[in-house]
Amino acid sequence: MKHKKILAVLLTAAMTLGLLTGCGSSAGSTPDTEGSQTDSQGTDTPSDPGDEDDTAKEEGDGGAITFTDMTGREITLTEPATRIVALTPSDCEILYALGAGDTLVGRGEYCDYPAEVAEVPSVQSGADTNIEQIIALEPQVLLMSTMAQTEEQIEQLENAGVHVVVSDAKDIEGVYTAIEMIGTLMAKEEEAETLIADMESTFAELTEKAAGDGTKTIYFEVSPLEYGLWAAGANTFMDEVATMLGLTNCFADVDGWGEISEEQVLERNPDYIVTITMSYDQELSPEEEIISRAGWENVTAVKNRAILNLVNNELSRPGPRLAEGAQMLYDFIYGEETEAGDSAANGETAE
Amino acid sequence: MRTRTEKFHLWEYLVFFAVTAAVFCLCVCVGSVNIPLGEIGAVLKNAFLGQAQTNALASSILIPVRIPRVLCVALTGAALSVAGTAMQGLLKNPLADGSTLGVSSGAALGAVIAIAFGVVFPQIPFGATTVMAILFAFLSLMIILGLAYKLDYSLSTNTIILIGVIYSMFVSSAMNIVITFATDKIQSITFWTMGSLQGTGYTDAALLGVTLLLCGGLIFFHARELNAFAVGEDNARHIGVNVRRTKLVILITVSILIGVCVSIGGTIGFVGLVTPHMVRMLVGPNHKRLLPAAMFGGAVFLMLADLIARTLLNPRELSIGVVTSLVGAVVFVFIFSQSRKR
Numbered sequence: 165m166k167h168k169k170i171l172a173v174l175l176t177a178a179m180t181l182g183l184l185t186g187c188g189s190s191a192g193s194t195p196d197t198e199g200s201q202t203d204s205q206g207t208d209t210p211s212d213p214g215d216e217d218d219t220a221k222e223e224g225d226g227g228a229i230t231f232t233d234m235t236g237r238e239i240t241l242t243e244p245a246t247r248i249v250a251l252t253p254s255d256c257e258i259l260y261a262l263g264a265g266d267t268l269v270g271r272g273e274y275c276d277y278p279a280e281v282a283e284v285p286s287v288q289s290g291a292d293t294n295i296e297q298i299i300a301l302e303p304q305v306l307l308m309s310t311m312a313q314t315e316e317q318i319e320q321l322e323n324a325g326v327h328v329v330v331s332d333a334k335d336i337e338g339v340y341t342a343i344e345m346i347g348t349l350m351a352k353e354e355e356a357e358t359l360i361a362d363m364e365s366t367f368a369e370l371t372e373k374a375a376g377d378g379t380k381t382i383y384f385e386v387s388p389l390e391y392g393l394w395a396a397g398a399n400t401f402m403d404e405v406a407t408m409l410g411l412t413n414c415f416a417d418v419d420g421w422g423e424i425s426e427e428q429v430l431e432r433n434p435d436y437i438v439t440i441t442m443s444y445d446q447e448l449s450p451e452e453e454i455i456s457r458a459g460w461e462n463v464t465a466v467k468n469r470a471i472l473n474l475v476n477n478e479l480s481r482p483g484p485r486l487a488e489g490a491q492m493l494y495d496f497i498y499g500e501e502t503e504a505g506d507s508a509a510n511g512e513t514a515e
Numbered sequence: 516m517r518t519r520t521e522k523f524h525l526w527e528y529l530v531f532f533a534v535t536a537a538v539f540c541l542c543v544c545v546g547s548v549n550i551p552l553g554e555i556g557a558v559l560k561n562a563f564l565g566q567a568q569t570n571a572l573a574s575s576i577l578i579p580v581r582i583p584r585v586l587c588v589a590l591t592g593a594a595l596s597v598a599g600t601a602m603q604g605l606l607k608n609p610l611a612d613g614s615t616l617g618v619s620s621g622a623a624l625g626a627v628i629a630i631a632f633g634v635v636f637p638q639i640p641f642g643a644t645t646v647m648a649i650l651f652a653f654l655s656l657m658i659i660l661g662l663a664y665k666l667d668y669s670l671s672t673n674t675i676i677l678i679g680v681i682y683s684m685f686v687s688s689a690m691n692i693v694i695t696f697a698t699d700k701i702q703s704i705t706f707w708t709m710g711s712l713q714g715t716g717y718t719d720a721a722l723l724g725v726t727l728l729l730c731g732g733l734i735f736f737h738a739r740e741l742n743a744f745a746v747g748e749d750n751a752r753h754i755g756v757n758v759r760r761t762k763l764v765i766l767i768t769v770s771i772l773i774g775v776c777v778s779i780g781g782t783i784g785f786v787g788l789v790t791p792h793m794v795r796m797l798v799g800p801n802h803k804r805l806l807p808a809a810m811f812g813g814a815v816f817l818m819l820a821d822l823i824a825r826t827l828l829n830p831r832e833l834s835i836g837v838v839t840s841l842v843g844a845v846v847f848v849f850i851f852s853q854s855r856k857r
């Protein structure tokens with residue numbers, strides 16, 4: 165009797181914990197997109213026997229394409245892909261940037277750029293990835309990241325004749341690799357090269373023009389105070405772009421995205437604030453909300469109104485628009501030199 | 516068990532208050548940013564005397580950020596703990612709590628719906644999320660009680676707990692459905708499932724304080740009835756307690772307490788479950804003593820949990836719900852096995 169009761173309590177406690185953590189992980193996975201490196205090595209299985217026939221054929225017709233995806237798996241397609249399902253927003257963006265948007269037959273539910281992508285049938289992605297939905301669309305290739313998919317799921321897809329290609333960019337160099345890989349599988353190598361060259365030249369130009377010497381600090385806010393502050397730390401695209409522009413990320417000691425203490429922001433006193441949050445309050449924009457926070461009035465960025473809101477994931481998504489985002493950040497910080505009178509100008513006058 | 520007096524004596528109030536005040540001071544002095552004691556004293560002195568602050572950083576951390584947060588944490592802990600004590604007494608069930616009955620998750624669902632579908636009440640001073648959280652806490656309670664009445668007119672404790680568990684599961688799946696419809700707001704929704712007291716201000720503290728005063732007071736006036744319930748529902752009826760009315764009053768005040776707490780701090784589990792058990796070991800099972808002690812105990816427990824959440828992984832913050840659940844689960848199992856041994 166005694167033991168039964170203890171057991172019951174233990175079970176209840178375990179269940180309650182399970183509920184809590186269960187809710188937490190499903191919702192919490194979003195802010196952590198960049199930080200989580202799910203077992204990418206786990207998917208590193210040798211290509212299945214079926215592929216060997218294709219390799220043999222390759223010599224015959226010459227149209228076959230062999231390449232290595234970003235988990236190191238070698239993949240062989242008999243011809244350039246014409247039916248693709250892409251689960252991550254960044255892969256969709258790359259496809260459109262390469263002029264191959266019309267090959268998309270399915271997209272992950274979070275894909276939202278460019279606007280046309282909304283017309284493509286949506287499939288569940290992330291933790292709820294639905295294999296049946298994907299197979300029903302009969303794609304030749306499924307582009308996805310390393311998150312949340314199990315080896316069994318990948319095997320099921322391969323068995324159904326869908327080539328699973330993983331793109332998994334962790335830095336800008338990785339984005340180039342992803343673009344190159346997608347270019348190869350679409351037989352759009354030239355477009356890919358042009359796109360990469362464009363991005364490289366934008367970054368190079370900005371790095372050269374940027375006058376910063378690392379003394380100015382920037383704070384990237386990815387979740388507003390109301391819901392607990394989250395900042396982008398080291399090993400994020402935002403951090404990489406900030407360094408490129410001669411700025412220092414306030415929270416470089418945090419790896420990936422992390423919930424941080426409000427007090428730390430006040431102490432570290434950033435010169436610039438970039439928020440990628442959306443307005444949760446009907447009356448205040450994210451910039452206004454930051455300005456209105458109690459105790460923040462002495463923060464340099466707030467004093468100078470040097471706050472930028474990037475609403476369209478320009479700097480949080482491993483896609484071609486990173487260059488655009490870098491340009492926007494540059495204009496925000498150094499904009500005074502080119503055109504006077506925009507919002508960033510105020511930030512510069514403090515110097 | 517030693518014999519214990521009926522009342523919570525003045526000296527006991529003073530002792531509990533002193534401990535709570537000490538923990539409050541500790542939590543104000545220790546934080547993510549290290550501020551020397553002398554500075555803190557200077558800032559507080561200047562603030563009280565209305566003089567200009569000499570240390571801008573220390574004052575802009577202490578006055579608008581740290582003190583209101585610790586205050587809100589203390590009041591939330593006290594409110595949740597009183598609510599938990601009242602429910603455990605009323606339902607004569609050691610597992611009863613806002614989180615186990617599903618009232619907290621119901622309140623969170625209300626807030627999430629307000630966010631996901633952009634609900635606004637222009638005439639009401641509080642945000643739509645606050646109003647919806649309180650509304651849904653009520654609604655959850657009505658659903659749980661309504662079902663319980665339907666199935667078992669005497670509202671036996673087992674029925675209520677069982678329905679509470681089922682209701683929690685229902686709410687958690689409803690929440691997932693809402694999230695599917697509003698994927699772009701998923702970040703804001705995370706807050707309501709994890710709980711965070713970052714960014715709380717003096718207005719939140721005032722709202723919590725008034726709620727605690729009114730609802731806690733009302734519950735305290737029913738301490739005698741709660742004692743009768745704790746022995747047994749039939750016992751309560753036999754000694755002349757208006758069983759249904761008392762139940763209704765207690766459950767409604769409890770849901771107001773929980774609704775306000777959830778709207779300010781999100782769902783924070785285990786506080787209302789664990790602290791009454793800890794405090795009961797100190798002051799005994801009489802609700803006249805237990806309720807005030809639980810109020811202080813809950814404040815201390817949550818302040819310490821928040822201190823861990825704020826400082827353990829500095830500069831990162833942990834979610835307070837994670838800390839309370841981790842600490843709470845372990846402590847609870849320990850207490851429970853201890854009390855069984857006797």
